[in-house]
Amino acid sequence: MGELEERRVVTCFLKSGDEILILRRSQNVGTYHDKWAGVSGYIEQSADEQVLVEIEEETALDRKEVVLIKKGAPLTVNDDKLGIRWVVLPYLFQIEDRAKIKIDWEHKEARWIKPAELANYQTVPMLNETLRRVMEEEN
Secondary structure (H helix, E strand, C coil): CCCCEEEEEEEEEEEECCEEEEEEECCCCCCCCCCEECEEEECCCCHHHHHHHHHHHHHCCCHHHEEEEEECCCEEEEECCCCEEEEEEEEEEEECCHHHCCCCCCEEEEEEECHHHHHHCCECCCHHHHHHHHHCCCC
16 A cells, blocks of 8 residues: 555543543544544644634534643554544543533434543544543543
8 A cells, every 4th residue: 555644633532520521423424434532623723723623513512611631642543444644633621511512413422431441442543542642640
């Protein structure tokens, strides 16, 4: 296979109490149908701004309702099958009111889990490592 196309994305986890939100991707998105993920999206502006846009779009939470806990080191994920090298910028945010979350067309299910339970889910590639990048000092 030839050179991998590089795509930069943000992935963020929303934390409430001792649980994080994971979202199951719908058939309407371009990649990884039915896989569990965090709130994520292609970086079209600064990563710090893009992550707030994605939270608003995918959860209906206003940026005033989330508090940044940690920004993790970028993670490179090579997907030879898709021919893509993902550069993932991980984030962790605290939220107060879970009831305000309303998922959009990109996802078909939302679930609150303890971080250690993530290994029990079929996720987008390297999601556990992405989470580790922002949770290390949290535990």
